[in-house]
Amino acid sequence: MTQPMTKNQTIRRVVAIGMALLAAAVTAWRRKPALAAGIVGAGALGAWAAFRPGSPMFGPVVSRGPGDRPRAALTFDDGPGPSTPAILDALADEGVHATFFVLGRQARRHPELVRRMHDEGHQVASHGYDHGILVMRGPGHVRDQLTRTEDAVADAAGPGVLTHVFRAPHGFRGPATWGAARSA
Incomplete structure (x- = not known):
């Protein structure tokens, strides 16, 4: 059985990945600026998708039912x-x-x-x-x-x-x- 990651552990991992992506982008910048921009963009998109609860990037999100009549879900x-x-x-x-x-x-x-x-x-x-x-x-x-x-x-x-x-x-x-x- 594994232990849950704390928020601090998650933040440390995200920062480490972000720094690795930034280092890769800086390294690529002089020779291939488009590649560097792609690395930064992919990292930003991944972070947005992971930490935005409504993002459908990592699976569907149900936030409303059929629109045939007003209703609420508790x-x-x-x-x-x-x-x-x-x-x-x-x-x-x-x-x-x-x-x-x-x-x-x-x-x-x-x-x-x-x-x-x-x-x-x-x-x-x-x-x-x-x-x-x-x-x-x-x-x-x-x-x-x-x-x-x-x-x-x-x-x-x-x-x-x-x-x-x-x-x-x-x-x-x-x-x-x-x-x-x-x-x-």
């Missing part, structure tokens, strides 16, 4: 936690359903709340196991995050409860995220 991330019972009570009082993007680690701590989400008709989806940043992680780590979350939800509420919907922690996704999520 989603909750990072639980279940201490506020989840109050949220579930409020949703039940209003007869409204939501999608809960759960962390596997939290599902292990509060299996009764995952069962309640499912029993009350809410969608239970994955937000990874421990909310670690996935941008610079490989496909094996991403699959591990998803598989461990699926196992935690299955242990809490039964197999097949977790939907095949995934919201990356912080909305940040890297090149390996989409492919690994599809294969998990």
Whole structure:
């Protein structure tokens, strides 16, 4: 089992990659300015795509449903936690359903709340196991995050409860995220 990358570790990796790209661009500048510009542009595009949650570059992003009538989707991330019972009570009082993007680690701590989400008709989806940043992680780590979350939800509420919907922690996704999520 791998440990989640901290924000500082992610920043250090991004800075190191950025510096390597900058060094390559500076080296290429004298002989091939177009190549240097391409290196800088590719690096900037990759960074934009990874750290902009709505970017479709590393996989599709669903941000709205069909436009045939006005509607809203309620989603909750990072639980279940201490506020989840109050949220579930409020949703039940209003007869409204939501999608809960759960962390596997939290599902292990509060299996009764995952069962309640499912029993009350809410969608239970994955937000990874421990909310670690996935941008610079490989496909094996991403699959591990998803598989461990699926196992935690299955242990809490039964197999097949977790939907095949995934919201990356912080909305940040890297090149390996989409492919690994599809294969998990």
